[in-house]
């Protein structure tokens with residue numbers, strides 16, 4: 001088992017994991033694993049190479065050989081697939097939906113397991129996903145499960161898309177979020193659920209700084225961060 005500490009943030013899409021994980025990783029000076037990006041990249045690779053989203057063997061092969069790079073650039077991370085910048089392409093609703101489908105394939109999850117564990121490097125790791133605390137890093141000293149109502153998550157996604165100049169309908173976003181939640185929670189392997197020892201945090205009525213403060217408190221209590 002690794003001596004390097006890891007904090008896991010699991011929960012449904014739109015609960016704030018991405019933003020909070022990035023801020024906590026910055027604050028601690030730790031590495032960041034955006035595991036959803038790996039599923040999104042596998043899905044994008046499948047679409048590019050004409051591999052069907054229900055072809056388990058073909059998808060696992062793609063996941064095993066995924067040629068990706070994460071390049072930190074100030075506040076953002078540039079994501080490359082086979083040398084091409086796909087930072088925007090992996091964030092579309094289409095890529096998210098396809099990711100949720102490939103993520104339900106057990107052989108894909110198995111193929112991505114080691115790649116995710118390899119992110120655990122000193123001085124520490126903040127791991128963002130659905131099964132970080134239950135499957136990938138079960139030994140994590142701090143596990144947090146972030147939630148928010150589906151309506152609030154749809155509203156956040158709507159505002160995010162609007163900011164990026166993308167037109168969207170709030171009601172169709174809500175439907176997509178509910179469909180993705182159902183698929184992520186009902187799959188047989190590593191379904192979306194809190195680890196037994198995870199702390200639950202409902203972010204529906206919390207601001208981002210409030211969530212960061214709460215996590216910082218828990219990190220400090222465990223000796224993983226200083227109080228200042």
Ligand code: DC
Pocket residue numbers: 013035036037039040096099100103104128129130131132180184
């Ligand atoms: O967090 P995200 O929206 O980028 O994740 C995209 C999809 O990938 C999501 O629908 C579920 C899946 N996923 C997963 O199954 N396990 C993870 N650890 C992360 C994401």
